[in-house]
Amino acid sequence: MAMKEFVISEAQVETAVLVGLITKTQDERKTNEYLDELAFLAETAGAEVVKRFTQKLEQANSVTYVGKGKLDEIKQYIKEEEEAEREIGMVIFDDELSAKQIRNIEGELKVKILDRTSLILDIFAMRAQTANAKTQVELAQYKYMLPRLQRLWTHLERQGGGSGAGGGKGSVGLRGPGETQLEMDRRIILNRMALLKERLVEIDKQKATQRKNRGRLIRVALVGYTNVGKSTLMNLLAKSEVFAENKLFATLDTTVRKVIIENLPFLLSDTVGFIRKLPTDLVDSFKSTLDEVREADLLLHVVDISHPDFEEQIEVVNKTLADIGAAGKPVILVFNKIDAYTYIEKAEDDLTPRTKENLTLNELMRTWMARMEDNCIFISAREKINLEELKSLTYRRVKELHVQKYPYNDFLYQTYED
Numbered sequence: 001m002a003m004k005e006f007v008i009s010e011a012q013v014e015t016a017v018l019v020g021l022i023t024k025t026q027d028e029r030k031t032n033e034y035l036d037e038l039a040f041l042a043e044t045a046g047a048e049v050v051k052r053f054t055q056k057l058e059q060a061n062s063v064t065y066v067g068k069g070k071l072d073e074i075k076q077y078i079k080e081e082e083e084a085e086r087e088i089g090m091v092i093f094d095d096e097l098s099a100k101q102i103r104n105i106e107g108e109l110k111v112k113i114l115d116r117t118s119l120i121l122d123i124f125a126m127r128a129q130t131a132n133a134k135t136q137v138e139l140a141q142y143k144y145m146l147p148r149l150q151r152l153w154t155h156l157e158r159q160g161g162g163s164g165a166g167g168g169k170g171s172v173g174l175r176g177p178g179e180t181q182l183e184m185d186r187r188i189i190l191n192r193m194a195l196l197k198e199r200l201v202e203i204d205k206q207k208a209t210q211r212k213n214r215g216r217l218i219r220v221a222l223v224g225y226t227n228v229g230k231s232t233l234m235n236l237l238a239k240s241e242v243f244a245e246n247k248l249f250a251t252l253d254t255t256v257r258k259v260i261i262e263n264l265p266f267l268l269s270d271t272v273g274f275i276r277k278l279p280t281d282l283v284d285s286f287k288s289t290l291d292e293v294r295e296a297d298l299l300l301h302v303v304d305i306s307h308p309d310f311e312e313q314i315e316v317v318n319k320t321l322a323d324i325g326a327a328g329k330p331v332i333l334v335f336n337k338i339d340a341y342t343y344i345e346k347a348e349d350d351l352t353p354r355t356k357e358n359l360t361l362n363e364l365m366r367t368w369m370a371r372m373e374d375n376c377i378f379i380s381a382r383e384k385i386n387l388e389e390l391k392s393l394t395y396r397r398v399k400e401l402h403v404q405k406y407p408y409n410d411f412l413y414q415t416y417e418d
């Protein structure tokens with residue numbers, strides 16, 4: 001199958017060019033932050049970013065994403081690099097591209113075209129360890145591919161010596177076989193998707209049974225943006241060994257551990273991180289992973305306070321939680337990485353308005369504590385700062401929930417009630 005196309009991570013280091021738009025709703029600063037994140041994603045997938053292009057547009061061009069002039073500029077750049085024996089492996093666009101856009105851009109640039117979604121899918125494919133994660137990722141990849149199948153069709157068209165360019169119908173004589181091929185591919189993919197869905201239903205059933213058998217324990221889920229330190233925290237709290245590293249989506253499958261604070265056992269799960277511009281379809285594919293979050297009694301929403309954009313990340317996570325039907329649960333906001341927090345100090349005589357870049361950690365803490373009342377805490381998982389406070393806050397919340405949910409289940413409390 002054309003699956004191979006998605007796996008860019010197998011080759012050594014491929015070079016990548018990034019493209020993003022500055023629009024009415026996304027100013028230059030924002031676009032640069034998005035491209036930083038896209039670059040991090042590309043590196044995680046094993047590509048090296050050598051150049052970025054941005055363009056100011058009202059909105060994405062429906063035919064080529066960027067305008068004609070910009071596309072020529074990118075094309076020229078690729079050509080010059082190739083002449084200097086520095087081949088460009090791929091061009092990655094920050095937004096999801098339509099079939100039409102991919103086809104046109106590919107026709108012009110003649111290199112591999114990826115978008116944010118296909119890049120994330122590639123990383124997911126690389127990270128997937130368990131049967132569950134693999135099945136979910138494969139399904140998500142087909143979902144992405146299906147509406148873009150025309151690519152195969154234009155490919156055939158080009159082989160047949162057709163004009164290639166232009167968005168019209170295929171060349172005479174090739175129309176038949178091309179469409180047959182397309183229909184066949186579509187059918188094969190649809191069959192495969194049906195099979196994967198069946199498999200996931202089976203896995204869901206098993207997982208649901210497993211969850212039921214876990215007994216009467218409060219369930220706490222670590223949620224948050226990708227790379228904020230959820231797994232690091234899981235390791236500290238559960239003394240487990242969960243894979244944590246400075247890459248995006250280090251965790252794909254949910255891990256559940258029994259944690260005991262003082263005398264109170266509860267279940268803690270570590271889950272896949274969220275990210276901006278993640279299509280709902282993709283989120284849906286991770287349903288069984290996210291069931292853990294949906295069924296949790298308490299969420300520990302971990303935030304990387306050292307990230308310049310942490311406030312937007314909080315919003316993305318809240319929105320994703322709402323999307324998967326997990327809004328309105330009790331939450332503790334855990335601001336992590338306070339060791340790495342930096343701010344720009346303002347000179348006494350500087351009268352320009354203070355912005356969020358000028359806030360000290362203490363000021364930030366005061367603001368958030370006022371907003372969240374007791375339900376936030378500032379820690380460093382790496383430097384082990386404030387972990388005892390986190391534990392006792394979690395303990396208090398879990399205990400409250402436990403008493404509410406299992407009023408007759410008193411065996412846990414014998415020791416510390418004494």
Ligand SMILES: Nc1nc2c(ncn2[C@@H]2O[C@H](COP(=O)(O)OP(=O)(O)OP(=O)(O)O)[C@@H](O)[C@H]2O)c(=O)[nH]1
Nearest residue numbers: 227228229230231232245246249250251273381382
């Ligand atoms: N400076 C600093 N770095 C930290 C802290 N906690 C975690 N990190 C680092 O942040 C990176 C990401 O940590 P992970 O625990 O893998 O993050 P995650 O949220 O599980 O990430 P995904 O599973 O990819 O969503 C790692 O390099 C950690 O060492 C902290 O308190 N301070």
Ligand SMILES: [Mg+2]
Nearest residue numbers: 230231250251
């Ligand atoms: Mg993780």
